[in-house]
Amino acid sequence: MDERRRLDYLGAMGVDVWVPRLVAAGRIESSDEIAVVEPSRILPPARVSDPADLRPVSPSAQPIPRTPPAHAEAHEVAPNPVVPGPVASGPVGPALPEALSPPDPALMDWDALAAAVSGCRACGLCETRTNTVFGVGDRNADLLIIGEAPGAEEDRAGEPFVGRAGQLLNRMLAAIGLAREQVYIANVLKCRPPGNRDPHPEEARQCEAYLLRQIELLRPRAILCVGRVAAQNILQTDAPLGSLRGRWLTFRTGAIPLRVTYHPAYLLRSPEQKAKAWEDLVEVVRRLRGEGCAVIGKGNDKDQSD
Template structure:
């Protein structure tokens, strides 16, 4: 194809024909280039820290057959320093006067024959559970799906007390289910317990709408039920899980971060009580799992007689 025909063909396709120009060196002095300021070099971003995998995170979910019980391998002790906190709100045994007053209100009532109704402090398990199921003492009865009484071994050495039922608990009628409940199961397995070997209950027996914090009057109406559960179980150790449970049980407004790390005495029987973070909080703040692990090991050691 001659040059003319080739040019005509390329023109029909819309292809621009560039004429050969003089060498670049010959025209370089005719090109004016505006100076360009160099872009600032930002310092390299630090690499994110490697996530720390705690023993709780490495443990698989236990089967319903149990987690080894008392015969499980003992965990190494972990020594921790207690967080500083004002102790003037508690007596020498670690029990607040307000807590003792609450116990007096339920444990030292006049005999049942002197007043109407079946006194809570006289109820057995079946009567207590039936009373909770039919309770209409506060407005939560109008919004609940089911009451959440408690589950587990009724003569357990360890009693776990949480805050209030959530949506899953309200639907199933059992405390600590869903993702938070699965984490609690793993936490218990880490110290050699299955869910069936402990007793689990909540401060509140009905779910507050929207999972809001319980109101003072709601807690007051449920307080007698919980204290009776504690009296019936007679646990050797109580674990308070979460801010609301800890503050209501100890009758204080001190934060969980300052309450955890030491032993308290609960009730007239001076039951050893330990405070830890709620499993739902640990799901949102996994960096706090190491502290919860410390709390659990102290619980295990106390039950084994190695931590006073």
């Protein structure tokens, strides 16, 4: 069979051929000069966007299909298999060792509580304070006085009510026959807020456990809240001070009588309100003496009357 007829047969079978320049010129000397190209080696014309993409494809560049042996199918394992197991109902991971758990103020005595407050970093106020202000006075006192937060002078001294407001508070106590050393004085916050601003709710929450433990350890017969912020935080209300003062309230559980009065710093700015503050103080001392009302006792460690 001559080469011309062979080319015709190949064309009829759908086999494309590449004819060298010699064949095109009609000078075919050997069949080795004809390279048969299978259709799968040529890019479909519909997918070609640039004539430059029509390049000869080397057979060595084509991927060789791999057919897995029949016996391997039974042992095929998916990558990273997920093995079903029991679903844990408790917390994930091991529990923290007891030594790493934050200490519970409710379990502390006075000294441990004071040390915890001194090293407290539960809120951002620890970054701006000079000293923490834990509290001062008789740890067996009948009367607990609660203020709002330390001011600049209290922050420097580490003691509540040491400025002009503190001096007025001392005179108010002396007027009802009590010395500063005979009562216990604490604040809602143990650190000074910058610029003496009102405490933020989250700051008061961080200090709350410390104050509650102080009240529990002290077990006072009466609480005197001085100022709106202290009263609202202790009573957990947003009522104005004017509606809170002038009557007896109770501290949360109802076991301790509580009275609200004006803050000494406010009385320095508004001396005309001192008469109302005096009325509140008189009621407090009457409560402590048990005049005309029941006295909340502490068992046998304290007398029921003065």
